[in-house]
Amino acid sequence: MERRIGMEASIAMAEAVGLCDADVVSAYPITPQTHIVEHLSELVANGELDANFVPVESEHSAMSVCCGSSAAGARTYTATSSQGLALMHEILFIAPALRLPIVMAVANRSLSGPISIWNDHSDIMAERDIGWIQVFVENAQEAIDLTIWSFRIAEDKRVSLPTIVNFDGFILSHMIEPVLMPDREQVQDFLPPFEPLQRLDIDNPVSMGPVGIPDVYTEAKYVQHKLLTDAYGPIVETFGELEKHFGRKYRPVETYRADDADVLLLTMGALGETAMTAVDERRKRGQKVGLIKLRLFRPFPYKDLLNAIGDKPVLGVMDRAVSFGGPVGPVASEVKAALFSARKHPLVPEFIVGLGGRDTSIADFHSIFDDLFEAAERDTTPDPRFVGLRE
Numbered sequence: 001m002e003r004r005i006g007m008e009a010s011i012a013m014a015e016a017v018g019l020c021d022a023d024v025v026s027a028y029p030i031t032p033q034t035h036i037v038e039h040l041s042e043l044v045a046n047g048e049l050d051a052n053f054v055p056v057e058s059e060h061s062a063m064s065v066c067c068g069s070s071a072a073g074a075r076t077y078t079a080t081s082s083q084g085l086a087l088m089h090e091i092l093f094i095a096p097a098l099r100l101p102i103v104m105a106v107a108n109r110s111l112s113g114p115i116s117i118w119n120d121h122s123d124i125m126a127e128r129d130i131g132w133i134q135v136f137v138e139n140a141q142e143a144i145d146l147t148i149w150s151f152r153i154a155e156d157k158r159v160s161l162p163t164i165v166n167f168d169g170f171i172l173s174h175m176i177e178p179v180l181m182p183d184r185e186q187v188q189d190f191l192p193p194f195e196p197l198q199r200l201d202i203d204n205p206v207s208m209g210p211v212g213i214p215d216v217y218t219e220a221k222y223v224q225h226k227l228l229t230d231a232y233g234p235i236v237e238t239f240g241e242l243e244k245h246f247g248r249k250y251r252p253v254e255t256y257r258a259d260d261a262d263v264l265l266l267t268m269g270a271l272g273e274t275a276m277t278a279v280d281e282r283r284k285r286g287q288k289v290g291l292i293k294l295r296l297f298r299p300f301p302y303k304d305l306l307n308a309i310g311d312k313p314v315l316g317v318m319d320r321a322v323s324f325g326g327p328v329g330p331v332a333s334e335v336k337a338a339l340f341s342a343r344k345h346p347l348v349p350e351f352i353v354g355l356g357g358r359d360t361s362i363a364d365f366h367s368i369f370d371d372l373f374e375a376a377e378r379d380t381t382p383d384p385r386f387v388g389l390r391e
Contacts, residue, residue, distance in 0.1 A: 002180040002246075009140035010035035010173045012181070013079075013105055013165070016147040018049040019187040022103075023074035023194075025053045026065040030084040031117045032169040033107040037079055059084035063091040070100040071208055073199035075151065078102070081169055082109035082123045089127065095162040096131035097224055098208050099197060101154035102162040104132075105147070108269065108320075109169040110356045118357020119169040121269065121320035124297075125330045131224055133163040133231060134298040136268045140177040143167050145248055148182070152191050153238050159231045160197040166297075168270040170357065182246060190245040229299045252301035253308050254293045257283060261290030263314040263372040268294045268331060271318070271353070271360055278365035289369055294331070302338045309339070314347045314376045316368055320354050328352060328384035347375050350384035358388055 007015070014036045017025070025044070027037035043049040052069075056062045062078050070076040080088060085106055095102050110116040111123055124134065133153060137143045143165065150163040167173060200208065212220050232252070239250045256276050258264055267275050272293045282289045292308050292315075294301075309315055319329025327333040332350040339346065351368055354360040364387050375382055 002182050004180055006176050006178050008176050009143050011039050012140045012179055013143045013147050014039035016144045017077050018043045019184050020148055020151045020191055022051050022077045024069040024076045025051055026056060026062045026078040028056050028059050028062045030081050032173045033079045033081040036105055059087040063088040066102045067094055067100055070102050071200050073196045075194045076102045079105040081107040082111055085123045085127060092130040099160040100162055101160050103150045103154055105165045107169040107173045108166055116356040119171050120355045124166050125321040131228060133161055135296055136166045138270050138272050141179045144179055148187055149242050153235055155194050156234050157197050158234050161231060172270045232299050252296035253304035254295055255308050256291040258290030258292060260288055262288040263376055264290050264292055264312050265316045266292040266294060267318050274362060275365050278362050282369055300334055305338055306342050312346060314372050316349045316351060316372045318351050318353050322352060347381045349375050349382050351387050353387040
């Protein structure tokens with residue numbers, strides 16, 4: 001039975017990993033992720049989690065340990081952030097290529113330079129093409145639920161791909177919120193024991209990760225791409241199973257008061273809840289505004305997004321990272337590509353917000369909605385705007 005408690009989001013994620021009976025935790029501390037692996041070390045030391053807790057000398061080593069343990073058939077978990085995720089870069093591509101169902105939390109944090117320990121999405125946007133399933137959460141409850149779900153989808157033999165749970169550093173990672181924590185029996189009913197699709201076994205030796213000569217490399221990458229795109233069906237299916245077991249609904253694309261909206265705004269991550277408050281305030285003024293929340297980032301849910309947009313004339317897109325020298329926002333680029341392929345042509349103003357932990361307030365959202373209504377009135381798309389930019 002679920003119990004209602006107040007808990008920091010990072011601790012809640014660690015507790016969820018414990019309920020999933022992870023076999024190996026590969027751990028290296030980095031702000032603001034550290035509380036996850038610290039609490040997992042306590043669970044292991046106290047005998048509450050029967051796992052091998054492996055402290056390593058770098059994040060590069062952390063992901064290397066994950067690949068080895070997962071290949072040997074262990075349910076494997078790690079967590080990182082920012083420069084640590086960047087240091088993993090070389091190894092991150094190996095996990096999906098070998099179909100290793102590792103689960104990782106990324107406490108999203110800005111990349112250097114200048115040095116910043118605060119939140120934005122520049123770390124994960126630099127790793128968007130690594131081939132992992134990627135989801136974003138808004139609050140501590142979602143962090144619990146989607147951590148448990150991540151083991152289920154990663155280990156599904158139709159999928160067998162690593163999965164990242166993105167959650168905003170500090171804005172969410174260090175927040176104490178009321179949550180419903182499931183018990184171990186509930187989790188075990190939802191998450192079957194791990195049965196690897198393939199494993200290293202000295203009694204039945206196999207080769208994993210051999211050289212891909214030109215004659216096979218393209219085919220290998222095609223299969224990898226197809227596996228990730230085909231994972232969409234099992235993702236939706238397991239979201240449904242999660243709802244049956246825990247009563248909370250998740251979808252690749254979620255909306256808030258969007259059906260009759262004149263203008264829409266798209267967000268990812270914890271700022272969606274602040275945006276919902278601004279939407280409610282605008283509705284009280286009689287203005288029909290709505291929100292689209294992008295839950296699933298990879299595989300990108302093109303059809304769900306297009307259905308959510310419908311025939312709305314204006315869609316503002318919020319990005320928390322910059323694509324330097326190219327289109328300003330990486331998420332906006334993805335959205336525009338989806339619209340172009342479907343021959344839909346709403347106005348798509350872009351907004352860069354919350355870089356390096358800068359606060360994005362309800363007032364900022366009202367300013368964004370003002371811009372969206374102005375764009376609709378003028379029937380023109382303004383230049384991308386850095387919200388809160390100081391002159």
